[in-house]
Amino acid sequence: MTGRSTGDEFESRVHPTQDDSVVAAVSESVGGPMGRHAAPHRFWSPVRVLLLLTALCFAVGLVQKAPCANSLWQDGAENYNNMCYSDLPPLYYGRGLADGHWPYTDDPVVRAQFDVMEYPVGISYWAWATAKVTRAIAPDDGTRDVAKEARLYTAVNAVGFALLALLATWFLAGVTRRRPWDAAGFAIAPTLALTALINWDLLAVTLVAAALWTWSRDRPVLTGVLIGLGTATKLYPLFLLGGILVICLRRLRRVDGNGDTEESDPVFDFGAVAGSAAVAWLLANAPAYISGPAEWKVFWTFNSGRGADLGSIWLVLQQVFDHPMQPELINKVSWLFFGAWCVGVLLIGLKAPATPRLAQLGFLVVAGFLLINKVYSPQYVLWLLPLAALARPRWRDLLIWQTGEIVYFAAVWLYLGDYLAPAGGGDAGFYSIATLLRIATELYLVAIVARDVLRQPLAENDAPASVSKPVPPVSRS
Structure with a gap:
């Protein structure tokens, strides 16, 4: 994917002002939808515009975090008042990163002083490496202020996150050649600005x-490597294998049913993806496991023993019925629900009139996991963001979903700051309502994507179908 566009590429490209009613309406303030006689700009290709928009969106997010940066994230009330909390500063000095300790060391002195990183190895490696960079560039004036150093650590990570966001936009813009503008759903998403700096989720x-x-x-091999590395960073990239399985089953059924030959063997493709993903995951985990097996297991034991936590339907039920729920029960019901959900996605994918796109299937599977997960941290919206942008590139539906996420983002900080606690004590009902609203808007987008899969008569990797009528091109002189 190059920076400049040829005439043929420009002619075949789907422009959002001619394809999306919301974008078309907004474009009236700057001259209206693109006309029939429009020509490509010499420099401002869609990819370059999208990268600029991503940079501006990320910069807005940094400004939003400025109040906490000014107070070095030391004022808990201000963290919640300004909704600018980040996990990075407390984990920098709370997990031994500030002292340069390897996250998976089994040194008893270190382990007695610091807790083990409760994240997969990809995040731990990045957190450790950026801590090394921070220590290398921190001013050495004879006195050490760890709080200021933690702010520098956050800034170092912010630079890395900005590069990751730009890279993600570049990849998304190239997934469907005729529709680079679909990546705008990621590039200028409000939730990208609000949540990118909370944790290390942008890596995955x-x-x-x-x-x-x-x-x-x-x-397929490179796809598997990336899925394996993603799974070593966060668990959810593993679920892309489910979408790839559906696509390969459809291709295999088409070959067996019609005797047609494919450019690639679907059995080989899935085996290549799954095999390379497993190898990449094992290699990524090897240094952590070899250096500290017990420390490596902390992520898995921490999550299995976790109870109902922030943002989950389980916490809502626990608060409504005023009865604690055991982690073992939540684990069993969650996995049963998720297994049934995956079977449903499989059936939808096989029943569809045309092979669904990986982004659609991936979105449906990951959404099911988040709906029933034991915790929904505010930054988990990032997991769905690139998938949703490509699965349903319609701004009306994306904004409905994003609105629910933004309401939840605000509510969780007000809840943690005890601003939602009723005067008579008890649980905060508004927080439960905000959680249910987030779930409802997510389910809304799930329903829309599932409907698209079952209705769209399109070839794989072609333009997404729209149930609304396309906006007619308007000739502009």
Whole structure:
């Protein structure tokens, strides 16, 4: 994917002002939809515009975090008042990163002083490496202020996150050649600005975007490597394998049913993706496991023993019925529900009139996981963002979903700051309402994407179908 566009590429490209009613309406303030006689700009290609928009969106997010940065994230009330909390500063000095300790060391002195990183190895490696960079560039004036150093650590990570966001946009813009503007759903998403700096989730998000790109380029081995590395960073990229399985089953059924030959063998493709993903995951985990097996297991034991937590339907039920729920029960019901959900996605994918796109299937599977997960941290919206942008590139539906996420984002900080606690005590009902609203808007987008899959008569990797009528092109002089 190059920066400049040829005339043929420009002619075949779907422009959002002619394809999306919301964008068309907004474009009236700057001259209206693109006309029939429009020509490509010499410099401002869609990809370059999208990268600029991503940079501006990320910059807005940094400004939103400025109040906490000014107070070095030391004022808990201000963190919640300004909704600018980040996990990075407390984990920098709370997990031994500030002292340069390897996250998976089994040194008893270190382990007695610091808790083990409760994240997959990809995040731990990045957190450790950026801590090394921070220590290398921190001013050495004879006195050490760890709080200020933690702010520098956050800034170092912010630079890396900005590059990751730009890279993710670049990949997403190239997944469907005729529709680079679909990546705008990621590039200028309000939730990208609000949540990018809370934790290290952008690492996995970028790997997912890259996997979508490589799959669209028929590179199964590289797709598997990216999925494996993504799974070593966050668990959810593993669920892309479910979408790839559906696509390969459809291709296999088409070959067996019609005797047609394919450019690639669907059995080989799925085996290549799954096999390379397993190898990449094992290699990524090897350094952590070899250096500290017990420390490596903390992520898995921490999550299995976790109870109903922030943002989950389980916490809502627990508060409504005023009865604690055991982690073992939540684990069993969650996995049963998720298994049934995956079977449903499989059936939808096989029943569809045309092969669904990986972004659609991936969105449906990951959404099911988040709906029933034991915790929904505010930044988890990033998991769905690149998938949703490509699965349903319609701004009306994306904004409905984003509105629910933004309401929840605000509510969770007000809840943690005890601003929602009723005067008579008890649980905050508004927080439960905000959680249910987020779930409802997510289910709305799930329903829309599922409907698209079942209705769209399109070839794989072609333009997404729209149930609304396309906006007619308007000739502009």
